[in-house]
Amino acid sequence: MKPSRLAVRSAPGGGGGRPWTSIAGLVAGLLALALALLPRPLAAQDAGAPAGAPAGPPTIVLTSYPEPFAQAVAAAYSRAHPGEELRFLHKSTHAIIEHVTSERLPRADVVWTSSPIAIAELARARLLARPERAGEAATSRPEPSAPRLHAFAYSQLGIMWRPDLVHAKGLPVPTDLQSLLAPDYAGMVAMSAPARSGTTLLFVELVLQSLGWDAGWAYLQQLAGNLATVTARSFGVPEGLAHGRFPVGIGVGFLARTQQTNGEQLAFLAAPEDVMLPAGVAALSTARHAQGARRFVGFLQGEAGQALLADPQVARIPLAAARQATPFEDRFDYLLASTRRDVVVALFDQLVTYQLDEHRRFWRRWREVGAMVSGEGNAAREARALLGQAYRRATGVPVRAFMAHDPALVRVFSPGGPERLENRAFRERLMESWHRETRERLAEAGALVEQAQRRMAAAVAVSPAQQ
Incomplete structure (x- = not known):
């Protein structure tokens, strides 16, 4: 959890006092800790409102957006x-999803995220x-999808x-x-992990x-x-580009357009070009400050x-710029x-994130031998034929x-719910088996590549004219 500029300090322990003193101190400490864990307010007067303006109940906004963007919106x-x-x-x-579904404290009034999957x-x-006003989607479809219904802006995925x-x-x-x-x-390419980035999960699902499932995992x-x-x-992708750690990255367009290096904006290519993804804002049905939540949603969707x-x-x-775009849900199943x-998310980590060195070695050798x-x-x-077998072996996926x-499998990987403790051991064994299978597949694929190389070398030795 990352409240805005929130510092949480643990109280020192104590002992030796009278029982009622210890209990009172414990209660006071727990109360102070509970107050400290509340997200830091961006009060109206902090953002430019007149001093002495009447203060109402705070509206708590649960968001995946970075603090500078949130503060700019708060000021407006x-x-x-x-x-x-x-x-x-x-x-x-x-x-965010786990916070809301598990009813964690503090109870939020609004969810504000770039991920239509979360919405x-x-x-x-x-x-x-x-x-109260359904973004721009209500005019384009008789029953818009939830992401379009709650849209306040659109973005594009692609290459920066x-x-x-x-x-x-x-x-x-x-x-x-x-x-x-x-x-x-x-x-030369960087991307973020879908386990930690909703927009990257969107990219993975787009692929x-x-x-298709098998060809998509082969590409990844x-x-x-x-x-x-x-x-x-x-x-981390645009920041890494800015610091010269790599020249190319995969991500969302607005991160590329807001990152500058030596006065030059990052280049960005939307891929696919015609896909616009709705970013959402929605009042929660469990909101304690429903009126403030509706006002914040109306503000973002309004002029x-x-x-x-x-x-x-x-x-x-x-929203107005996206009205002519083909509804993405015609080609993408959010549910x-x-x-x-x-x-x-778990598959990506076991097949990609934790296997980068193995993939780098295999694909470098696969290309080298292919060029021979x-x-x-x-x-x-x-x-x-051997290289084709190697490709198919290297790009397999252990889950249909x-x-x-x-x-049943979804429950095993769900981060919440009563099954979590019971399923943890099975989930760990399953992920370990995916990791092991991927490494074994890459090793077997590498052996096939070496067979292909030896076959060509033997043919050249027998018939120098083929060189």
Whole structure:
């Protein structure tokens, strides 16, 4: 949990006093700790409202957005609603879902996130109140999906890069996601982990649903061979680009547009180009300050909030600009993504995040041997067949598509609920088996590559004319 600039200190222990003194001190300490754990307020007067403005009940906003963005919105909101108090509780998308579904304290009034998967999941659990104005979606569909119903802005996923570094390293400019698999990009690409970033989970699901389950995981594992790193948060990709740690990254467009290096903005290519993803804001059905929650939602969906999106430091796509976009839910199943979220996150870690070195070694060798294979003779055909087997072995996935959203498996990986303790040991064994199977598959695939190399070498030794 990361409340805005909140410092929590533990009280020193004590003993030896009278019992009633110890109990009173304990109660006082627990009360102080409970107050300290509340998210830090961004009060109206702190954000530019007149001093002495009447203070109402605070509206607690649970958000995945970084603090600078939240403060910019708080300042604009306080000008429109002087005297009202907003409190932001900053968490990752996955932590937001768990916070709401597990009814953790402090109880939030509003959820504000860039992940439509999170909005779909919370709506499915009937935890979101229907907004008084349904964004732009109500005019485009008779029954809009939850992410469009609760939209306040849109964003695009794709490739970001530093033009100066790409030029300095002699790299081709990325043209699409497939281009990132080229040998030129080995060790040059970064992305964040879907376990810690809702937008990266969205990217992974976009790949899986666009290419299909098996082909999607094949793409992700081949991409792993070119990854320089998997960052802890989505913000780590543009920050790493800014510091020159890698030249190319995968992420969301507004992070690229708000990151500058030596006065130059990062380049960004939306991929797929026509996909716009709704970012959401919604009052919770369990909100204690429902009136304040509705006002905050109305502000972001209204004229003042939409005008704020055009600020270069905000750089989101307003609702009006997305009205002509094809509804993404026509091609993307948010509920499917929500249902199998925890399974996909666990699979990605075991197949990609924790296997980067193995993938780098295998795919480098696979390309090297592939470049040696030429001609149409028996040796070349056999070598290509072996390389094809190696590719299929290296890109396998230990879970079938239908299993990923099976209720029994979903329960095992659900972070909440009464089954958590009972399932922990089984979940750990299952993830360990995925990790071990992936490493064994890559080792077997590597052996097939070496067979292909030896087959070509033997053919060349027998017939030098083939060189």
